[in-house]
Amino acid sequence: MTDAAGFLAYLLLPLIGIAVWRLDGVRKLAFDGRLAIAGAAGALIVSVIMAVMPVVGLHWSRTRLVIVFVLIVTSSLWGRQRAEGRRQKGEAGGILISAFCLLPSALTFYGLLTARETCGDLLFFWGPKGVHFFRAGQIDLRYLFDPNNFYAHRDYPPLLPLLYAWSNTLSGQFSWWAAVLFTGLCLGGITAIVRAGTRSDAAALLTAATLACAFASAHIAGAADPLLLFFEAVAAGALLFIDEPRAQWIVAAIGVAGAVLTKVEGLSFAIAVVIVMLLRSRWLRVTVVLPAAVLLGAWLLVIGHYEMFDAYAGQGPIRLGYLSRVLLSTVRVAGYDAYWIPWIAPLIVIALGNFRRASVSLMLAALTLGATVFFYLHGPEDPLSFWVRSSAARVLLTPLLLLLMSAASAVRPSHDLAADDVSVHGGGNSGHRSDLVGALPADR
């Protein structure tokens, strides 16, 4: 019962974030894609509200949180009903995911349920933080700043522990199994975004099979990495696949904000987004990182106020002498027990497909890969020692995801784009395509 209630808390996230379904660019996605984006919005809403409530004197309780979220859902559904009246034809998509896409996901759920993919970090700090936050009814700074918990990485962003505390609120006892299974939901969400965005089951299949294989090899269940990847997929998916400017901005902002509040590496992703937008002279799109900057800034202000910077303080000077060993260690780990097929397959698909369409996410992949190497060059230890070996498999998942999204972009069916324009923008909004998608007229 505890596990069911704990898992239900994660299943409710799309309902809490359902307001995003009002956006034209989201409404025309297939159902699974809409569900995933609403889930991302719900996760961000839940965590931000839970972080803010104690600040205004409202410590968490099941009653308080349920009331707040029911109010949000009610207002979202009411607004959505009004929006339905304005909905234009052509919004629907398929619900059924092909059996091919389901197989790797099913194997992942098997691996999660039999405790074969669990990450130690769930036991060491992500889970304990969620438990202690729940007990305190707020972000428990006393726990975070206790010297005994120094290795729990006190300045890591709080989004995942807040979601765990939300799950704990519904279940009463913390459900470790629900936390592990949440990884499966993240994988499903990423696959759904690629599938709905590209309208290609083949692209979704490649994404699901690759990430399922990499997740099992990297043992990331219950850690923050699956959620980070999910938010990154939301942000990149918005920039690549959503062609309505308002929806693109909002969904991308949700993805970037979620990423920076989930893991330190989310900041590298946000900076990569800024650089790509600047390189492509998409000045307005740069502002998608503003909500993320505000939220992360608030967290860093708290950490800075107590002088508790750790991971964000950096690791010291760059050690260029480490370069060859960093690259060697990183490449070794990047095989994911699959002979580097997770990297080789999408690269071949990109080469066979439309390279220009893949350029945005390829740049993001290259920048996040470069950031990984850059940070490893600042490491305090020899790169052949424990640090790179123990973390690279997880950290490399971001560039791997973006490479998969590049492949998905390269083989994205173009006829659907044209059809969407007629059906959704035909009634007065025509001509307002996003600058990114609109920058690809030759592709269509």
Place this chain on the structure above:
Amino acid sequence: MGIPSFDLDVSDATTASVKAARIVIYVSSAVMTILLGRQLVRSGGPYFEIPETVYDHVSPGAPPLNRQAIVVSRRIAPLLPRGASVTVIAPELAPNYDVTHYLTASGFLPHQHVVHPTLAVGEQWPDYVIALGRPLDHPGYRLVREYPEGRLYQRE
């Protein structure tokens, strides 16, 4: 807009490259799914039981000590007074104890104060010690409970 399909439309690509991309996707996905299955099998049986903890099958062979820390922490949680200080160690690792053992317990003993192992002379000893693996040989502690996964000691 329609139901997603397996069609690949690579606009300026040739028919041959479309077919090739499709083959690459199907073959690589099949291979990676098989390799995923191999990874799952490698971590050992039993294969069709829900394990006792979320950390049971992360590696083949003997259960990791972190898994034992979970089991013992759950069993002794009702026995420990609220606010008591407790640490978790594997005595064979002394004096370089693995911090992940007590970090693990911090999620399963939320009513107690789980602390870094400080068992040397002159240090502030915790009220309780959970020893994983070998028994604890320490003049300041007496054995309270014993389980297959570990032992509970109380400060004398």
